[in-house]
């Protein structure tokens with residue numbers, strides 16, 4: 165596996181690192197298809213883009229998708245799309261609204277899964293018979309989940325589908341998530357992980373991925389042909 169581990173002194177430097185990868189992809193193809201993660205980690209990246217990259221990125225050549233969404237309205241503070249809209253889309257007018265392909269968390273989840281599967285099929289190129297993202301941004305939760313596949317439903321990773329419904333283990337909140345076959349089919353898979361609280365799992369997954377692959381969904385990330393990047397701050401990398 166082509167794996168790169170980049171350790172940055174803080175989230176600003178990490179955001180710069182992710183931005184370089186995005187610019188490299190923009191130099192290779194006309195449209196770059198990016199799957200965004202939700203949660204807290206991308207917030208610093210979006211703030212960085214608004215402060216530093218309004219002019220230097222060709223925003224209208226980026227198509228945005230999501231790896232997962234919480235089943236709530238876009239105005240709910242839990243919405244991954246809502247967070248991205250308020251921190252990024254509302255602040256960069258050159259982003260092409262027609263290239264924002266959100267998961268509708270407010271819709272009936274099973275119907276939304278079918279619809280989002282058709283959207284990915286329509287807009288993304290195919291490789292290995294499956295839609296392929298240029299960049300798959302991933303987070304890793306404290307419990308080792310990634311996208312919205314949690315340890316108690318780890319079998320969903322191997323579902324014979326591109327997209328599934330899932331559940332948060334504690335709140336029972338419904339989620340919509342891409343599956344392992346789509347994540348692993350991406351050209352560049354990028355874990356953005358910050359904070360000392362994640363250091364133990366980062367170490368386990370980077371150093372002994374196979375041993376933890378039945379325990380943590382994040383340890384199932386293993387690109388078919390693409391590259392895997394771990395972009396870490398010093399806290400998350402402190403046990404490596």
Ligand SMILES: O=C1O[C@H](COP(=O)(O)O)[C@@H](O)[C@H](O)[C@H]1O
Pocket residue numbers: 200201202203204205206231232233234244302303304305306309310311312
């Ligand atoms: O619930 C979610 O959590 C993960 C990890 O988020 P973080 O807050 O620990 O960065 C995230 O990747 C996922 O997209 C999100 O819905």
